[in-house]
Amino acid sequence: EVQLLESGGGLVQPGGSLRLSCEVSGFIFGSYAMNWVRQAPGQGLEWISAITGDSGRTYYAGSVKGRFSVSRDNSKNTLYLQIDNVRVDDTAMYYCARTSRGANDIWGHGTLVTVSS
Amino acid sequence: LPVLTQPPSASALPGASINLTCTLDNEHRTYTIEWYQQRPGRSPQFIMKVKMDGSLIKGDGIPDRFVGSSSGAERYLTLTNLQSDDEADYHCAESHTIDGQVGWVFGGGTKLTVL
Numbered sequence: 594e595v596q597l598l599e600s601g602g603g604l605v606q607p608g609g610s611l612r613l614s615c616e617v618s619g620f621i622f623g624s625y626a627m628n629w630v631r632q633a634p635g636q637g638l639e640w641i642s643a644i645t646g647d648s649g650r651t652y653y654a655g656s657v658k659g660r661f662s663v664s665r666d667n668s669k670n671t672l673y674l675q676i677d678n679v680r681v682d683d684t685a686m687y688y689c690a691r692t693s694r695g696a697n698d699i700w701g702h703g704t705l706v707t708v709s710s
Numbered sequence: 711l712p713v714l715t716q717p718p719s720a721s722a723l724p725g726a727s728i729n730l731t732c733t734l735d736n737e738h739r740t741y742t743i744e745w746y747q748q749r750p751g752r753s754p755q756f757i758m759k760v761k762m763d764g765s766l767i768k769g770d771g772i773p774d775r776f777v778g779s780s781s782g783a784e785r786y787l788t789l790t791n792l793q794s795d796d797e798a799d800y801h802c803a804e805s806h807t808i809d810g811q812v813g814w815v816f817g818g819g820t821k822l823t824v825l
Binding site: 628630637638639640643650652654688690694695696697698699700701702703 | 746753754756767769818
């Protein structure tokens with residue numbers, strides 16, 4: 594069964610850092626590009642980052658460029674998102690998603706990040 | 711960047727049909743979009759891709775009641791024989807490569823209520 598499981602969310606103070614993880618199973622991880630998408634409470638979906646299967650290319654939304662860093666370890670079947678200098682408006686559910694045929698065909702259940710002092 | 715516009719809400723009775731609309735801005739009217747369903751408290755689920763010519767790529771297990779189509783800058787998701795389980799937020803999205811940079815844009819989502 595194909596599964597994506599996010600972790601690493603929680604309560605963090607403004608200006609702090611955290612690293613989100615997305616552990617996958619049920620498919621050949623290195624063969625797929627991956628995305629991070631977030632959803633603020635009561636709001637729509639916002640794409641924030643993508644990474645190719647071989648980590649050769651990374652991409653970011655303008656709203657997070659310079660503060661977020663995406664990476665992956667194909668030997669551990671795990672995708673990461675490093676978030677630095679967090680802001681209150683980073684509060685959201687963060688989802689990882691697999692990209693296949695140009696669509697996000699499999700999504701994790703999400704991990705909640707709350708930024709508050 | 712492309713702009714995708716969705717009405718914020720829609721409603722219909724069980725057993726009825728409803729069209730959900732995603733409108734691309736004129737500059738990007740030829741783009742392919744994806745539809746996602748997000749039930750309350752759940753993560754999004756891929757429904758289908760809809761191309762400008764109306765051709766589709768459906769996600770696994772998506773019932774035949776979910777039909778995609780296209781007209782000009784508008785992309786449609788038609789749900790027939792509505793069921794209570796269809797009550798959800800429906801998001802459209804598109805992926806693009808501009809100047810070598812990959813990105814995705816989502817519409818604001820439509821909250822579908824099955825009355």
